[in-house]
Amino acid sequence: MASAKELEESKGNKELQRENPDFLPSVYNMTKSKLSKLKKDYDIATMPESLVKDDEGYEVIHKKAMAIVKVRTAIDKKKKELTDDARKWTNKVNAEAKKFIEIVAVIEKPWKDKKAELDKAEEIKLEKEREAEQARTDAIEEKVNNIINVTANLVGANSESLKERLNLINSIVVDATYDEYQSVAIEHKEKAIELLTNAINDREAFEAQQEQMAKDRLEIEEGKAALEKARAEIAALQKAKLIPSPEGDNSKPISHYTAAYATQPADQEDEQPVQEEEFGPTFASRLTRADSYINLTESEAVQAYAENLISVEVPDVGDEKLAAILVTMTENLSKLQKYVQSNTQE
Numbered sequence: 001m002a003s004a005k006e007l008e009e010s011k012g013n014k015e016l017q018r019e020n021p022d023f024l025p026s027v028y029n030m031t032k033s034k035l036s037k038l039k040k041d042y043d044i045a046t047m048p049e050s051l052v053k054d055d056e057g058y059e060v061i062h063k064k065a066m067a068i069v070k071v072r073t074a075i076d077k078k079k080k081e082l083t084d085d086a087r088k089w090t091n092k093v094n095a096e097a098k099k100f101i102e103i104v105a106v107i108e109k110p111w112k113d114k115k116a117e118l119d120k121a122e123e124i125k126l127e128k129e130r131e132a133e134q135a136r137t138d139a140i141e142e143k144v145n146n147i148i149n150v151t152a153n154l155v156g157a158n159s160e161s162l163k164e165r166l167n168l169i170n171s172i173v174v175d176a177t178y179d180e181y182q183s184v185a186i187e188h189k190e191k192a193i194e195l196l197t198n199a200i201n202d203r204e205a206f207e208a209q210q211e212q213m214a215k216d217r218l219e220i221e222e223g224k225a226a227l228e229k230a231r232a233e234i235a236a237l238q239k240a241k242l243i244p245s246p247e248g249d250n251s252k253p254i255s256h257y258t259a260a261y262a263t264q265p266a267d268q269e270d271e272q273p274v275q276e277e278e279f280g281p282t283f284a285s286r287l288t289r290a291d292s293y294i295n296l297t298e299s300e301a302v303q304a305y306a307e308n309l310i311s312v313e314v315p316d317v318g319d320e321k322l323a324a325i326l327v328t329m330t331e332n333l334s335k336l337q338k339y340v341q342s343n344t345q346e
Contacts, residue, residue, distance in 0.1 A: 027082065028075050042068055140181045147172060147188045151195050159203045166196040216342065223339015226332035227302070233329040240322065306336045 025031050042064055047057075150169050154162070169192045174185040315326070 028078050030075065038068070038071065136179075140178055143178065144181055144185050144188060147174075147185060147192055151192045154195075154199050157199075157203070159200055159207055162196055162200045162203055166193065166200065169193055169196060219335070219338050220342055222335045223342065226335035227339060229332050230329060230336055233325050233332075236325055302336070306333050 022031070047061060147169065150165050157165075169189060172189060174182060174189055176182065178185045316323075
């Protein structure tokens with residue numbers, strides 16, 4: 001039995017032979033000289049021009065055809081021998097390889113498993129890093145969106161709410177924690193501050209306007225109330241016979257009362273000195289000018305009436321109820337005047 005060294009040398013020799021370009025031609029006995037001789041011996045040009053089956057030339061052709069057939073079949077036979085040997089060798093090689101692969105696979109498995117474990121751990125690590133990066137960017141984007149959302153739905157917000165939003169946006173510190181979003185966050189913050197500042201100015205102007213309108217409406221309502229109260233107080237004074245009662249319907253406007261007083265009949269003139277003694281000549285003289293109201297509009301007459309009464313000195317009276325009426329009437333005369341002025345302006 002050949003030793004391992006001899007087998008290795010034999011293997012090496014065969015490999016060297018197979019690398020030789022003349023190896024297979026020699027195996028098939030088809031060297032260059034042999035091929036040249038075959039081409040020369042079997043050149044079809046040497047065939048006679050006309051032949052019949054019983055000619056001597058035909059026999060020569062037959063023999064040459066059989067001879068060349070043998071050459072071809074010999075090559076084919078040798079090919080089969082070589083391929084059979086190769087197949088047997090291949091099967092042997094594959095069988096041996098399979099055996100060795102199984103042995104090595106057992107040795108390889110723990111290393112393969114360990115590598116797979118490390119690869120899995122690396123994959124998990126990379127996935128965690130990707131998730132952490134996504135969470136980081138999501139958190140920063142949320143902070144940027146919080147800045148943007150401060151200016152959402154500003155329509156209808158009052159000035160206090162807008163100021164709270166402005167305080168909130170000013171309290172946000174855009175620092176290095178915003179990373180690559182820092183410049184974007186700063187830009188949104190500046191825009192939000194500008195937008196909220198303008199919104200606050202506009203809203204405060206609007207609210208001031210609304211407040212003034214409410215005050216004006218209140219003054220008008222107070223003026224209306226003062227007018228009604230003045231009418232009631234005048235009626236009370238008339239009832240107490242401190243001022244004369246007009247003839248006719250007491251529900252007429254004040255200008256009608258003053259006009260009626262100014263044009264009262266002559267039989268009431270005797271009462272005038274008594275009133276002058278009670279309230280003084282100033283009050284009486286002003287009341288005697290009431291006839292000037294006749295040519296005025298109702299609002300103008302009431303305003304003139306209120307101005308006249310405001311300038312009259314309030315008399316001292318002993319009756320507490322009557323004194324209270326006079327004080328209240330004096331306070332409401334200014335409201336009456338404002339009401340008439342606002343109606344006149346409108």
